[in-house]
Amino acid sequence: MTHRIYRDAILRISEEEQRISFESSHIIDNSYQMTSFLRELLAQMKQHTLTKGFTSKPEEIEFFRKIKPQILGKLIYYNKVYRVEISCPIADGKCREKYYSGELHRLKEEYREQISSSDFFRYYRSGRTDLDHEFFELGKINFNNGLDSYVFEIDPQFSTYYDYKVASIVASELMYSYLMSKIKPDFVELPEDKDFYWSDSKNALIELLYALHAAHSISGGRAGIRKITGVLQVLFRIKLGDIHHAFHRMKVRNGSRTAFLDRLKIALEQYMDKDLL
Template identity: 30%
Template sequence: MPAFQSTFDALIQSWKLRLQDAEAHETKLPARMETCIRVCEESLLELRQWVMEHSFPCRECEIYFFKQVKPVIKARYIYYQKIHRLHTGYFNGSGLLEKERLEKELRELAQYFTDNDQFFSYYRNGYTHHDELFFVRGQYDWKICPEVNHFDDLFSTSFDGKLAELMAYELLMKYVDGMLNPSCKLTEPATVTPSRSVAVSRLQCTASVTDIVELGYALHAKGFFNDGKASIRDVMTFLSTMLQKDLHYYSRLFFQIQERKSNVTKYLDELKAGLTRYIDQLDEQDQLK
């Protein structure tokens, strides 16, 4: 397998360098996106040409190609197209993207991840038990294949297109979130002394990621940081760093919180109830003294 992987190292490296060059030298965003799209198209054509002229040495190599190589480039291809359409389609008179449309885009992205939760979990958790079904050609089954799949006996498997779309939408969600929440630098953290470092290392956050996201949005809404000037992105980055939790998909999780049929503020209500019980217990202890 290592020898097979090295077959595509030069192509991937060249592709990355060409994208970096486009990002650095194209000053106008639409032209930059068009150049990046063209670079991705050319690299995908190179991959297809390789597949036409060669056979995969083994099934593991075929899975690697359709899971680790093609989707990476195809994801960028989809991503750059989305960014191009987002800007050329949503500009208003002042030249700024409309907030309402960006928020709608973010909600739609969050709904997409909810609708594809099972495959997203398979991808994010690094599972492999369905790889032969998902990433080997000739395993096509219309009953399970996603609509995004443009089936091609030579250059497609049942799920490599869906994987590329998932990866692209991850990037797009971060981009749209960044447009809605420009970075606002938080105050400098206090110097951590050795004694404080030891104390912090003994603390481990055991709350769920969803509960932390609910708390983070509450802190943001209340203006807890920087007199309310910190963006939700900054708040989540801070909580992620301090609590050692992966909060990259906080927008998708918050959408799920919003969609709860009852008790939208479930975790905050539990916090309030817990504090109330704690205070009541202290009062009872004082009465017994």
Template identity: 30%
Template sequence: MDFLVTENQMIDEIQEIEETFLNKNNAYIEIIKYCRNILEKYRKEIYLIDFPDTLAEILFFKVQKQLPLSNLVYYSNLYSFLNNLPKGGKKFQENFIELEINRINNFFQHESEFSRYMELNHNHFDEFYFTRKYNFSLSCKTHHYYRDPNFSTSHDLVLSELNANGLYLRFLKKELESINDSNRNNINIAKKLEWTESKAALIELIYALHEQKAFNGGRVDLKDIASFFQNVYDFDNADMYRTFTELKSRKKSQTQFLDELSFNLSSRMREI
């Protein structure tokens, strides 16, 4: 198989595709097509000219086929991630990424024995894992790329998924870190903003937000909203309920701060 693609050739081609298609969705689709085309060429070549011996067959399925196949699985994962990631709400995105991380970890746990075999560079089961003689024991139950019995072994796809999922796991952790860093930055920015209205005004706002069901569709306790503002603005909410009782006993307006908010906003809108 003289036309085998080298690692450097594949890296260069993938980089060129990513630079050509700035839209990630389109780039991933093109990379997936590129990898599939390579695998299809390999498959046709094997039909025409079979391997000269068992060692050549093992080398192909254990090493040479892994380059396009691992990239195919990896970029398929990235494509799926991009299209399934929730578009709104960082908390929903965090939950989605954590579920993906759990799925990948479950896969590693399920394939732990084979993973250790590869990590320790063993070769005593190579004929079983990487020749078509034993491909009746196909063990991979996730993706189904190229299940042609003349172009697959029992573990060549499992190995590609181990390789791809290792990269995908690092990608997921970076995405999660990015969201967490963004959340921390937002909190730090908020802490730079000093609340200069009265404590009573802030408590008005907290109760109003709770009654409006402004957070989590109303599925949140009043104390959780109060704790959020306490963490950001370092105010003591110990006597919040007593202050709320005092607000209810006001003679002129029980919602003085909120009334002023509405009046000032309306005035601003009339000016623009």
């Protein structure tokens, strides 16, 4: 039961993000709405954790390594978007680009100094799990490691310290994608009334382009996500929006995380079977 409640929380985030349209003209209001929603959701998770606890240590580790950081990471991200946008210059052009570039520079410095230089970052990025019982179980905070001072401000009943570290990674990567989209938009305006276009969902195409990138199927893996995205947007006459954000949602969605690729495989096999008849 507890496991399902935590998983449902991730699904609620996805549904709320889909409900709110993140158009540029409404980004301040939308990011504020998501910040409020995620604060309330995190409070509900805390209340459930304090009253019900966990059914097992593996469930506890999964919550603090994967589930809470997704909620907290999104909360940090949307709050940053809100703060960046309310301070953004009204004028278009070079002024705005310089502003976003400055924010990106600060983000990179913060990421380098506070996140990527740490031993924990290398542990987490490598996919290791052998020390998860030390990093993601309650009551295991080791002050002898010289932890950041904010450790004294966290609630030890609802944080292992390192869940915040993972949330910071999630938030920084989302923020990087957001700022890059402001500095170098991928979108290409195309003439209308063309017969060749993408007729499936945007998420389906995003799933496909990440699969092509992961399999090194384009340019031997040397073509980056941004370049592949730009080509597919032009080819299929579609604007994909924040693909990195959509990909993060795919990684935690219920059911198959590769729903479109699974459907492609079935469709191709059925098509092959027809030729055999």
